[in-house]
Amino acid sequence: MKKEATILIIDDEEDILFSLKMLLKQHYTQVYSESNPYHIPRSLDQYNPDVVLLDMNFKVSQTKGEEGVQWLKKIKELKPELPVIMMTAFSDVETAIGTIKQGATDFVEKPWRNEKLIATVNAALALRHSKVALQKAETQQGYLQQNIDQSFGEILGTSQTVLELKKIIEKVAPTDANILLLGENGTGKELIARTIHKISKRSGQIFMGVDLGAITETLFESELFGHVKGAFTGADKDKVGRFAAASGGTLFLDEIGNMPIGSQPKLLQALENKQIFSVGSASPTPVDVRIISATNMPLAKMIEEQKFRQDLLYRINTVEVFIPPLRERGDDIILLAEHFMKMYRKKYLKESLTFHQDTLGKMKEYAWPGNIRELRHSVERAIILSENTQLLPDDFALITKSSKQSSEEVATLNLEEMEGILIRKALIKHHGNVTKAAEELGLTRPALYRRMDKYNL
Numbered sequence: 001m002k003k004e005a006t007i008l009i010i011d012d013e014e015d016i017l018f019s020l021k022m023l024l025k026q027h028y029t030q031v032y033s034e035s036n037p038y039h040i041p042r043s044l045d046q047y048n049p050d051v052v053l054l055d056m057n058f059k060v061s062q063t064k065g066e067e068g069v070q071w072l073k074k075i076k077e078l079k080p081e082l083p084v085i086m087m088t089a090f091s092d093v094e095t096a097i098g099t100i101k102q103g104a105t106d107f108v109e110k111p112w113r114n115e116k117l118i119a120t121v122n123a124a125l126a127l128r129h130s131k132v133a134l135q136k137a138e139t140q141q142g143y144l145q146q147n148i149d150q151s152f153g154e155i156l157g158t159s160q161t162v163l164e165l166k167k168i169i170e171k172v173a174p175t176d177a178n179i180l181l182l183g184e185n186g187t188g189k190e191l192i193a194r195t196i197h198k199i200s201k202r203s204g205q206i207f208m209g210v211d212l213g214a215i216t217e218t219l220f221e222s223e224l225f226g227h228v229k230g231a232f233t234g235a236d237k238d239k240v241g242r243f244a245a246a247s248g249g250t251l252f253l254d255e256i257g258n259m260p261i262g263s264q265p266k267l268l269q270a271l272e273n274k275q276i277f278s279v280g281s282a283s284p285t286p287v288d289v290r291i292i293s294a295t296n297m298p299l300a301k302m303i304e305e306q307k308f309r310q311d312l313l314y315r316i317n318t319v320e321v322f323i324p325p326l327r328e329r330g331d332d333i334i335l336l337a338e339h340f341m342k343m344y345r346k347k348y349l350k351e352s353l354t355f356h357q358d359t360l361g362k363m364k365e366y367a368w369p370g371n372i373r374e375l376r377h378s379v380e381r382a383i384i385l386s387e388n389t390q391l392l393p394d395d396f397a398l399i400t401k402s403s404k405q406s407s408e409e410v411a412t413l414n415l416e417e418m419e420g421i422l423i424r425k426a427l428i429k430h431h432g433n434v435t436k437a438a439e440e441l442g443l444t445r446p447a448l449y450r451r452m453d454k455y456n457l
Contacts, residue, residue, distance in 0.1 A: 005125055006030040006283055008049035010037060010071070011087065012058045016110070020053065027118055030283075037071050044078055048228065048283035051124045053108075056088040056096060069099055076103040079229060081131045081238065083124035087112075155188070155195055156339055157332040161324040165192075172319045173199040178271075180256075180316050181294040183323030184432040186373030189294040190254065192323060197250040202290055205249030210242050213255030213445070220263040221279050225270065231280025243276050243287045251289040256316065257297025258435070258445075261307055268312045291316060296433055325432060326371040333364050336372060340379040341391075348383055356390040363396070369427035370452070420455035423448070 005028045009020050017033040024031045034043045037058050043049075052075060056068035068086060075084055083105040088096040096107035105124045108117050155166060172179060173196045181189045190209060197207040215223050222231075226241030242251060259267070270276050271291065275284040293316045302308035326333060337355065345353045368374055382395040426437040438448040 002027060002029050003122075003125065004029050005050045006032070006047055007051050007053065007121065008043060008047050009033045009053045010040060010043075011035065011053075011055040012037075013055075016055070016087075023114060023117070024121070028121075037067070040071060040074060041078060044075070044082075045228070045230075045280060046282050048278075048281040049082065050128050051105075051121055052082060052084045053121075054084050054086055054104075056086055056099075069095075069102060072099055072102060072104055079238075081128070083128050085120055085124055155191065156336055157329060158335065159324075159329045159332045161328060162332060165321070165323065168319075168321055169196055170199070172196065172321070174201060176201070176290055177318040178291040178316050179293070179318065180313075180320050181292065181323060182296070182320060183294075184296050184325050184371055185434050186371030186432060187323045187325055188372050189323055190252065192321070193250070193252045193292045193294065196292060197252075197290075200250065200290065202249050206246055207250045207252065208242055208246040209252040209254055211254045213258030215259075217260040217263050220260070221266060224267070225276040225278055227279035228281050231278075235280070238278075241276065241278065243270060243289060244278075244285055246289050247287045249289065251291055253291060253293040253316070255295060256293040257295035257299055257302065257308065261309070264309045264312050268309060268315060271312075271315045293317075297435065326368040326375060331364075333368070333375070334360050336375055337363055337379055340376050341383070344380045344383045350383060350386070352389055353383060353386065354390050356392050359391050359393050359396065362393045367428050369424070369430075369432040371432055374432075419451065423451055423455060427452075 007024050007028050007030065009017055009024070009031070011017050011020075011033070012035050014035065017035060021031050021033055030047070032043070032047045032049070034040065054068060054072060054075070058067050058071075068088075072084055072086065075082060080103075084103065086096045086099050086104045086107040087110060088107055089110050096104075096109075099107065105127060106120050108120055155162065155169075157163075169192065179193075179196060181192055183189055193209070194207055197203060210224070221227075222235075222239065222241065224241050224243055226239045226244055227235050229235055229237050270287070273284075274288065275286045277284055297308075299308050299313055303310045303313065326336075337360065341353070341355060345351055363375075370377075378396055379391075382391050386395055388395075423437070423441065426441050427434070430436040430440070434445055434448055434452075438445050441448065443451070
């Protein structure tokens with residue numbers, strides 16, 4: 001059975017190229033040849049080989065292997081991790097041995113013995129695969145390091161909506177179906193995605209998230225599919241993309257509704273073919289990922305407006321899971337508030353701190369347009385600033401302003417306070433949908449997020 005591998009032979013003798021191709025095609029899926037060494041850079045980009053067989057001499061007058069050494073250096077400059085096997089006549093063996101110090105993986109003598117040559121190529125392939133695996137592991141570690149300070153626990157709640165949500169998760173998690181999580185910002189879509197991964201068949205593999213709304217269209221392919229060195233200005237080394245790094249595990253595509261329409265066909269192609277093309281590479285890389293997507297955007301309406309592809313929606317929503325907003329979860333608001341209280345009073349060394357009953361009542365009445373994220377932030381802020389043994393309603397500016405001020409009244413003419421009130425109203429009106437609130441306020445999403453942070457929303 002042939003091995004999945006691409007081999008590139010570089011030699012100026014046509015008979016050598018023909019013989020090697022006939023031999024290697026019996027053992028490997030892709031075998032290419034090049035007789036002109038000046039075409040090496042183009043061939044590396046075109047074929048993206050796993051192993052290169054490089055002749056030591058390309059001119060009749062050259063017998064010392066100097067030209068082969070120069071081209072070896074060029075290859076290692078373009079693709080440092082690419083294994084190169086030098087091909088040499090018996091008289092140049094000493095020179096060939098010297099090339100190993102300059103980056104060559106091994107050498108074979110002409111005329112070669114078939115078994116020896118295949119064994120040498122196989123060893124180079126094994127080295128290549130180990131380096132790719134190491135690069136993938138380092139990339140995974142880098143992505144995981146980004147989340148090291150985040151804590152993701154279990155799904156808390158006893159309300160009927162949450163109990164139904166847990167039942168759905170238990171049904172879909174063991175399958176390999178792609179899942180689309182729908183819900184407002186701050187409802188815990190990433191926690192749900194991680195929970196699905198944790199109880200799936202892929203739980204022993206990596207879970208990797210990517211915010212598609214934060215990736216520009218120009219960087220989309222590089223970020224998701226990776227790139228090879230020299231693919232564009234600034235690409236000074238190969239990069240493993242998120243798809244390849246998450247292969248075997250789960251890839252969480254957050255904010256998929258904000259993905260530019262021009263990038264959507266590339267994602268669709270990767271999902272349909274289960275393979276990716278790194279930027280600058282002509283060779284596909286097979287990937288095996290389970291996709292969990294999330295959005296707060298109305299995808300059906302976006303399809304009508306030609307802002308989202310219908311065929312992509314079919315690919316990502318084998319199962320749709322709706323995550324309820326916090327205001328619809330009843331006593332779960334109190335349960336979550338108590339959970340955050342225990343977590344943060346320990347963190348900030350205020351173990352005796354508790355909620356006043358009036359505070360819990362106000363919390364349950366408040367609409368929480370920012371959902372769980374807003375509740376968590378509010379509890380943490382109140383604990384940090386509190387100088388009492390109990391958290392009072394006045395420790396939560398949001399719930400007190402909400403109860404004291406009607407939708408028509410304005411209690412201040414201070415511009416900064418007014419801005420905070422308007423942002424709060426917009427978020428409540430659009431049920432925490434940041435995109436819609438930003439549109440009504442005439443702001444970009446990042447600008448609104450900055451203001452929400454400023455006013456502790």
